Amino acid sequence: MKTEATHSTSLIVNEAAYNLELLPWVSLLDVLRDEIKLTGTKKGCDHGQCGACTIIVDGKRILSCLTLGVMKNGSEITTIEGIANGEKLHPLQQAFIEHDAFQCGYCTPGQICSAIGMLNEAKAKTREDVQELMSGNLCRCGASKGIINAIMEVKGDYHE
Amino acid sequence: MNNFSYTKVSTTDQAISQIDGDIRNKIVAGGTNLNDLLKYFITKADKLVDINPIAENNSIIRLETGGVRIGALHTNADMAYDPIIEERYPLLSKAILAGASAQIRNMATNGGNLMQRTRCYYFYDITTPCNKRDPGSGCAAITGYNRIHAILGQSENCIAVFPSDMCVALAALNAAVNIKGPEGERVLAFAEFHRLSGDTPHIDNNLKHGEIITSIDLPAKGFEKNYSYLKLRDRSSYSFALVSVATGLDIENGIIKEARIALGGVAHKPWRSTEAEDFLKAKEPTRINFSEAAAIILKDAKGYEHNSFKIELAKRAIVRNCLMALNPESQRPGAKPSL
Ligand SMILES: Cc1cc2nc3c(=O)[nH]c(=O)nc-3n(C[C@H](O)[C@H](O)[C@H](O)COP(=O)(O)OP(=O)(O)OC[C@H]3O[C@@H](n4cnc5c(N)ncnc54)[C@H](O)[C@@H]3O)c2cc1C
Ligand code: SF4
Ligand code: FES
């Protein structure tokens, strides 16, 4: 609802345009989950410490809990809901299934968005690099080994 | 978070007039520290001034002095991976990449990194006394759980440490901070930027409220041949330093011409010792000489119940990192120990 305190903000989320009236103190994470009703992006800690809220904004992986919706006016956003091609899973989604890369699944949307960002950045050469550059995503269930295995597999043929 | 208004500015002058010297008006850049502190009600704001659109503060330029000027609004990730920084100031690149996580580095800006606040647990817990958060209320850490706290330069008013990695490298490189405020422009040498806690633990640094960091200057000398950053912490990534060390060595014919050693995680600001750096001048880069330098740096160190281990840890980290600097290729991702 437009009030004196709100800011007109347009976001493109998973290729759909949203024109929103946002209060300045609402995090981008809460905008996605509560306003746009895309609840795939998870709130783990709400303080930048777990990576569950990772999304891709203007091509870069960031934490949606530490930014404000109003700060991202005009941005293009991809969340976990936007990465499959229709019924065809994204290669990372497929690899996560094949490598047993989750148990409860709560960290998984953030892990996958973060891995997409990492592969786009193209800075990781070795497995140790991948571990280091994925360290911003914690997994309480300890599926980390499967997660890194899944990413390593996709990394191998990612740029084909 | 408390309720605040929000405005975006596209020049430094607009930012200065929007802040208008009022302590309740806050600048937001990457938001990774400010938004967190707002959520905990440690910082309160009436207005957020979003400086991200200021194009003039978002560039890397080569200076006539041979140095490089890096914009305050450049992200930590863009800095660390910039070809000029990787080639000429690899120490800075390594230090940045040892901090936070890839997502946070994509958001965090250089100016915000200098301004980030301590990670002292009591500072974050608004139910406990803390002279930094609430001047005059006392320091809960001195008699509390002080594992991550200072061993050098602290006062009985506050034993917090400044948590940045990037700033440890900037201290070693003798960077300078360019500032613009209502009274015009000024430059602070990096050593003059952050403060010791002293009697004013609520003041982290010498930037006046209402002033804006516009850029950071790196001198020509980048120690690109012999450098290393080592970060020791409770988990091997995505965690703040217990002790970190940035070393730059200028070695000619097997003799040290100049040595720079800066420590992180041990004091209220990045820590250097002129005495230790002078001691290493004209000496051979050996384990024995590095141990001697480490002893000089830590000679006045004082530990508390839970952090005395840091004194020995820091000494060993200095020696280890100086040896790693002799062979920079040995460094592992995340500034883990190597060699
Ligand atoms: C979970 C987590 C882990 C982290 N781990 C590390 C780590 O290991 N090592 C490390 O070094 N850092 C670490 N950080 C901290 C991170 O590096 C800082 O939060 C970041 O650098 C702050 O930059 P920002 O642009 O997001 O600042 P903001 O949050 O936007 O601002 C921080 C402060 O700086 C002020 N400010 C910003 N820009 C300017 C300017 N140009 N002029 C004047 N004032 C300005 C703001 O007003 C505010 O007070 C971590 C952060 C988190 C959340
Ligand atoms: S060490 Fe400093 S920040 Fe921590 S409780 Fe004491 S006064 Fe506060
Ligand atoms: S919810 Fe954002 S990092 Fe945990």
Ligand code: FES
């Ligand atoms: S699968 Fe449960 S937290 Fe990662």
